[in-house]
Amino acid sequence: MATMKDIAKRAGVSTSTVSHVINNTRYVSEAIAEKVNQAAKELNYYAPSALARSLKVNRTKTFGMLVTTSTNPFFGEVVKGVERSCYHNGYSLILCNTEGDAERMRASIDTLLQKRVDGLILMCSTLEGERIEGFDRYPDIPVVVMDWGPIDFACDKIQDNxxxxxxxxxxxxxxxxxxxxxxxxxxxxxxxxxxxxxxxxxxxxxxxxxxxxxxxxxxxxxxxxxxxxxxxxxxxxxxxxxxxxxxxxxxxxxxxxxxxxxxxxxxxxxxxxxxxxxxxxxxxxxxxxxxxPKYRLGQAAVETLLHKLDDPQSDSQTVQLEPTLVVRESVKRV
Structure with a gap:
């Protein structure tokens, strides 16, 4: 049976690079990833399933994210930052849309928690200021809230000033x-x-x-x-x-x-x-x-979750990103 070492030799890369490609744990250029995947195919190498890996390390390498429905492209640009950062860190993203429905939001949170996501990002104002049930049943799953109102559970916050x-x-x-x-x-x-x-x-x-x-x-x-x-x-x-x-x-x-x-x-x-x-x-x-800084908002949310996974006992923090002026043509100088 072929091993990662065999694949590395055939592809002309290091064993660690092969591991990153197969386990999707770090970004590798498309050209190198293609060489590794081709070598694995030629050697009939079968990677362990995601489920088997998650059982071994007690992580699913998956984050969940809830977003309020809106026609505003702002949300999509933030999600892009989250998804790209997840990819570069070897994580998958499950995205749920609340459709502005408070009950659907609660159901989505419960579903994501039951699927054993490693962390949860909330970007919803649907329940601003209200209590959300369920988090107390999953105390080991870190939560990051983006630009939300007062909440009554411990979590990290990412917001603009x-x-x-x-x-x-x-x-x-x-x-x-x-x-x-x-x-x-x-x-x-x-x-x-x-x-x-x-x-x-x-x-x-x-x-x-x-x-x-x-x-x-x-x-x-x-x-x-x-x-x-x-x-x-x-x-x-x-x-x-x-x-x-x-x-x-x-x-x-x-x-x-x-x-x-x-x-x-x-x-x-x-x-x-x-x-x-x-x-x-x-x-x-x-x-x-x-x-x-929409992309940075998404990136900061993922980085904060990863930090919490590495150091579960760390205190909750608020990360505030500063806005800047962009001058174009819609304002006249009097």
Missing amino acids: SYQGGYLATQHLIDCGHRQIGCISGPLLKQQAQRRFQGFKDALRDAGLTENADWMVEADFECEGGYQGLQAIAASGSLPSAIFAGNDMMAMGAINAANALGIRVPEDLSIMGYDDIHLAKFVSPSLTTIHQ
């Missing part, structure tokens, strides 16, 4: 000469929306500017919310010179509404976004926005 991002966005509008500034916020029940809105208000206050209630609208983090938000502001009878939208989707919806109303962006109205999704640079005008 939403307050700083909201402040940074508004400060850029002020630096560009704008003094009449409105805001289309996300749903203020969600912590990210609250923090970005608070950053917006504090930036106005620090600049000695007055809030105008007619120019502040709460929406839903979707394009339709941004569209309706700008319509509501325009219907108030006056327009600010600039608007900070709580995410890029609402900013793009606002730009669309402006076009429908005959409002030129940025000549008549400047619009600022948040997230820097991939589409932001391709709208017209291209969107000035706050960059949230």
Whole structure:
């Protein structure tokens, strides 16, 4: 019966490289992986099953992830970071979509835990602030929460500094000469929306500017919310010179509404976004926005789970990633 050593000799690589390819425990270039797999095939080598390996090491080399349904590409870009990081670390990812349903979310969590995933990533605001049953039955499975509200179980958190991002966005509008500034916020029940809105208000206050209630609208983090938000502001009878939208989707919806109303962006109205999704640079005008490190968010979640697996007794931590300004064409300098 052929061994990994035999495969290594035929493929002209080290035995450890063969092990990484067969067990998927580390990234190996496609060319080398192909040589190893071809040598294994020629020698009729049969790798032990994933189940057999998991029983031996008491790990399944699998992470589970739950994501809230949304048309926002932001979620997909974060998932890409999670999946790529899993791959480079020899892990598989099971992705569940909650469809915005609290009961489905609970059922998905229970299913993933029963499948003995090595760790769980939660990126859902469906149950923000509510208790989730089930984790106490699986105390050895680490959990990482991304951008969520208050929770009542021990876990690590990965989040962006939403307050700083909201402040940074508004400060850029002020630096560009704008003094009449409105805001289309996300749903203020969600912590990210609250923090970005608070950053917006504090930036106005620090600049000695007055809030105008007619120019502040709460929406839903979707394009339709941004569209309706700008319509509501325009219907108030006056327009600010600039608007900070709580995410890029609402900013793009606002730009669309402006076009429908005959409002030129940025000549008549400047619009600022948040997230820097991939589409932001391709709208017209291209969107000035706050960059949230989406790939790094996903990567940090996986790295945190791996650290917890290596050191189960380590204290829970919060990893905060800092936003940055991306200047494009949707904000006019007055």
